[in-house]
Amino acid sequence: MTSRRDFIRIVPLAGAALLASRTSFGADAPKLDPKDPQAVALGYVADATKADKAKFANYAAGHECANCHQFQGKAGDAFGPCLIFGGKQVSSHGWCSAWVKKA
Numbered sequence: 001m002t003s004r005r006d007f008i009r010i011v012p013l014a015g016a017a018l019l020a021s022r023t024s025f026g027a028d029a030p031k032l033d034p035k036d037p038q039a040v041a042l043g044y045v046a047d048a049t050k051a052d053k054a055k056f057a058n059y060a061a062g063h064e065c066a067n068c069h070q071f072q073g074k075a076g077d078a079f080g081p082c083l084i085f086g087g088k089q090v091s092s093h094g095w096c097s098a099w100v101k102k103a
């Protein structure tokens with residue numbers, strides 16, 4: 001049985017470890033496969049110039065993940081986490097129909 005003193009020592013360390021694992025999750029996340037069912041449904045492509053313009057009329061030249069509000073990567077990153085595809089990284093040069101202009 002652990003004492004109250006041990007408990008007080010362990011809880012902050014466990015919390016810090018959990019926080020560290022959550023903040024590094026995006027960088028270690030797998031890359032989104034364009035054949036993933038959600039990616040297919042949203043028309044995700046790793047190269048925005050290859051977006052299906054006939055099927056997704058909201059695509060316009062210059063729209064890509066790097067300038068989308070959903071993209072959580074840093075400027076200049078080749079890949080980064082996306083709010084739409086939780087747990088996966090998307091190409092900064094990619095595009096999907098959930099694209100929203102970054103404010």
